[in-house]
Amino acid sequence: MKIHLSPHSQKSHGVTEAKKAELDSLTSQVLDAQLAVDTHQAIVNSVAAKQANIQTLLSIADNNKVASLNNRNVVNELVQKVIELKANSAIAMAETQTANTCTDKIVTGIKTLIDRLIYSAEIVNKLSALIIRRKAINPLVSDNLITMVGTAGNNANNAISLTLVALTTSFATQASNTESLAAMTLVSAKAKHFADSVSVTQLQSLPSLLHEVYNDSCLQYDRTFNALTIVTNQLNLAQAQLNKAQINLQSLQAGLAAANAAALAS
DSSP states (O other), rough: OOOOOOOHHHHHHHHHHHHHHHHHHHHHHHHHHHHHHHHHHHHHHHHHHHHHHHHHHHHHHHHHHHHHHHHHHHHHHHHHHHHHHTTTTOOOOGGGGGHHHHHHHHHHHHHHHHHHHHHHHHHHHHHHHHHHHHHOTTTTSOOOHHHHHHHHHHHHHHHHHHHHHHHHHHHHHHHHHHHHHSSSHHHHHHHHHIIIIIIIIITHHHHHHHHHEEEEEHHHHHHHHHHHHHHHHHHHHHHHHHHHHHHHHHHHHHHHHHHHHHHOOO
16 A cells, blocks of 8 residues: 655655755764874874984984084194194103103004094994985885984094093193103103104094094084974974864864754754
């Protein structure tokens, strides 16, 4: 038997179906908006982690720059002291020759060590710069590797600092030895001998080498700073997109809640 709906029932049925379709549509839009918010939130989290890592690298690069600048200044002061001693040098007493020869050997050994440390620091800095460039191209490059290389560069600069202190101490020891001589003329003589043997053959290349290390550390700092600026801009953009998605989600949720309330009231 065919059932005939009254005009009023047909109208009510049509309204109900229309409201259900509207609610379904709003529900679907809310789900899509929630997915968009989750996606943008994941992007923000990822970029924020990347920013934090680069900030750590920037701190390491800054420490390297400060340490290499200090090393350069120390060696410049050391060369100046050698030049001053050379200007006041005279003939040394024969009795102090053996002790001073031993000190010269120590200074020579320290200088050789400094040369090797500077070379190592230069290689590590260049390697760090290369890895950072590779990281910019290939995000799969390990962040831990970048941090380890940056820390190695910092350790190398610290080692140079400590060795320069040892060289300065040896220099001071040599000066103390000369002061033990019976007369100031003999002190001046030994100082001249030390200055001739150390400054010309051992210290001449240090300022230029340390200046190059300092320049490399400045370049690495600048590159890391630029990378941080780029990532910060990316984070700001990602956060703006997340905020927009959140506002859209809140609007749709409010619309869905209002539609549900209207449907229940009808």
